[in-house]
Amino acid sequence: MREAAARLGYVYDRSAALMRSGKSHTIGLLVCEITNPFYAELTAGVEEALDDAGYVTMMANTSESVTRQRRMLERFREQPVDGVLIMPATGTPPGLANELLSWGVPHATVVRGFRRGAHAGPDNRAGTRLATEHLLTLGHRRIAFLGGAAKNPVSAGRWEGYARTMAKAVLVPEHLPCQTDIGQAAQMVQELPLRGPTALVCFNDSVAFGALLGLQRSGRMAGRDVAVIGFDDVREAAFWYPPLTTVRVAPRVIGQAAARVLLHRITNPEAEPLREILPATLVIRDSCGANLRKAV
Amino acid sequence: MREAAARLGYVYDRSAALMRSGKSHTIGLLVCEITNPFYAELTAGVEEALDDAGYVTMMANTSESVTRQRRMLERFREQPVDGVLIMPATGTPPGLANELLSWGVPHATVVRGFRRGAHAGPDNRAGTRLATEHLLTLGHRRIAFLGGAAKNPVSAGRWEGYARTMAKAVLVPEHLPCQTDIGQAAQMVQELPLRGPTALVCFNDSVAFGALLGLQRSGRMAGRDVAVIGFDDVREAAFWYPPLTTVRVAPRVIGQAAARVLLHRITNPEAEPLREILPATLVIRDSCGANLRKAV
DNA sequence: CTGAAAGCGCTTACAG
DNA sequence: CTGAAAGCGCTTACAG
Incomplete structure (x- = not known):
């Protein structure tokens, strides 16, 4: 029937359907920075899962701009969409969670979360704990944490995983703050004193790449002179020189979980919001020196 | 007025407006592969420009699936959207252009184009011409072209720019086919005979990264033993070891041009479709050996 | 179970 | 120039 109608040039009008039924x-989907491969991969996961559930994804890239995020959110509200998946831009006021609640728009946060409400993200604390424990096993004592701002829950979680593991080993945690940017991190590491840390737990892979670069520039080599561990396992991690040991959190899986959590919110508005914390695993390559040690 | 209404809880309903006015x-935006940093950056450019023009972008990632592309296109038609920006998935039948025309949906292609119709993309031919000329200037004679399938216009254009420049220098062009993938390219280059090409013009940066890796694995170094030039200038290009000499085509600028071309199509449906071919420039870093030469 | 009518919230064309 | 009415194409609730 619809087949035949289509042949005659009929096209179903979703806007009319939406107006009557209220279901779009x-x-x-609000992405904080689509040019970051980690978020790009995550976005692909979200879209895949929503597509399977019969939903279409309306994506907007906020480029970490709170203003742009606000505008897109209002736009989504007017559209209207059935739900919003949000990776909050840096500097998002915590009050946004309550506002979204008052709007009555089902929503879930991804990776960067609010204290409460539907959420899907990696286990940040377990990730840096695994990394730190691995470095301790390799015999390191002067282990520093590179990057991260600590103001947001992601940074806080990763710092905690590291700092608590250090404390448990009766060692003093050390924070080397720097921007989440290859160039900045490289600068920081390049200027590190010779008797400084022998191992670095990095906030994420970008920072770790910078560390690799900074070591190289100062004539040192990751894995041999200083152990480096990243966080995320972006695709490039395996291809860097040396290949990066890092914490894998599978962005595509997080994306799928986020879609699930939001759909649950939509179908069960009265139920407690789901919070899915996805496991982190350590992927051992060369930058931590473990393979080098084995070879000797 | 609307301010006051908003305070009372009123939310403008776009779906109603759309139904009456027909303007959404x-x-x-159909992206062929969002996890490719080049397309991610391009997407950001499109969105930025459309946002400035008062349009919102509905993005869908086809992951190079023609089936998914078809479904999303039909969805966009039903939605309806005011226009479609498409980076055709690999294997898209050329007939799609006519079909879109018959649907009456304004559209433009990005990067990968059809023979006719609104389009914005890089000057592929000029890009590889610049790369090849640079290698000739550095004294190379055995220059090969690595990667690219030649079935699509992008590959064809890049191959032509290389092959014609070679022919003009009375040299025989050589094609080393491989998948557009770091691993595949690395394998290919690793197995290259010692008396093989002394320089490689690569289909894109991913292939070039693979070449760098393959050389490293076989104990050779890009820039010193074999010159390597990429195409795209993705963000990572400057950070690889050695830093990659590559053809810059500024994805963000292409994205902005694509938005412009489509909006022109929408506002001037009777006018000839615009085709914007954006300039390519050569960014000289270390992988081509030019800086090494200077230093000696 | 089937079919005609009402109505979603806007914009637009028309009457006053 | 202002204001009330019609209508966009669906879905839904209701009458037959």
């Missing part, structure tokens, strides 16, 4: 089968 | 102020 569209989800708004 | 929404553009559908």
Whole structure:
């Protein structure tokens, strides 16, 4: 029937259907920085899962701009969409969670979360704990944490995983603050004193790449002179020189979980919001020196 | 007025407005592979420009699946959107252009184009011409072209720029086919005979990264033993070891041009479709050996 | 179970 | 120039 109608040039009008039924089968997705491969991969996971559930994804890239995020959110509200998946831009006021609640728009946070409400993200604390424990096993004592701002829950979680593991080993945690940027991290590491830390737990892979670069520039080599561990396992991690040991959190899996959590919110508005914390695993390559040690 | 209404809880309903006016102020964007940093950056450029023009971007990632592309396109038609921006998935039948035309949906292609119709993309031919000329200037004679499938216009254009420049220098062009993938390219280059090409013009940066890796694995070094030039200038290009000499085509600028071309199509449906071919420039870093030469 | 009518919230064309 | 009414194409609730 619809087949035949289509042949005659008929096209189903979703906007009319939406107006009458109030269901758009569209989800708004707010990405904090699409040019970051980690978030790009995550976005692909979200879209895949929503597509399977019969939803279409309306994506907007906020480029870490709170203003742009606000505008897109209002736009989603007017559209309207059936739900919003949000990776909050840096500097998002915590009050946003309550505002979204008062709007009555089902929503879930991804990776960067609010204290409460539907959420899907990696186990940040377990990730840096695994990394730190691995370095301790390799015999390191002067282990520093490179990067991270500590103001947001992601940084806080990763710092905690590291700092608590250090404390448990009766060692003093050390924070080397720097921007989440290859160039900045490289600068920081390049200027590190010779008798400084022998191992670095990095906030994420970008920072770790910078560390690799900074070591190289100062004539040192990751894995041999200083152990480096990243966080995320972006695709490039395996291809860097040396290949990066890092904490894998599978962005695509997080994306799928986020879609699930939001859809649960939509279908069960009265139920307690789901919070899915996804496991982190350590991927051992060369930058931590473990393979080098084995070879000797 | 609207301010006051908003305070009372009123939310403008775009779906109603759309139904009456037929204008959605929404553009559908079909991305062939969002996890490729080049396309991610391009997407950000499109969105930025459309946002400035008062349009919202509805993005869908096809992951190079023609089936998914078809479904999203039909969805966009039903939605409806005011126009579609498409980076065709590999294997898209050329007939799609006519079909879109018959649907009456304004559209433009990005990067990968059809023979006719609105389009924005890099000057592929000029890009590889610049790369090849640079290698010739550095004294190379055995220059090969690595990667690219030649079935699509992008590959064809890049191959032509290389092959014609070689022919002009009375040299025989050589094609080393491989998948557009770091691992595949690395394998290919690793197995290259010692008396093989002394320089490689690569289909894109991913392939070039693979070449760098393959050389490293076989104990050779890009820039010193074999010159390597990429295409795209993705963000990582400057940070690889050695830093990659590559053809810059500024994905963000292409994205902005694509938005412009589509909006022109929407506002001037009777006018000839615009085709914007954006300039390519050569960014000289270390992988081509030019800096090494200077230092000696 | 089937079919005609009402109505979603806007914009637009028309009457006053 | 202002204001009330019609209508966009669906879905839904209701009458037959």
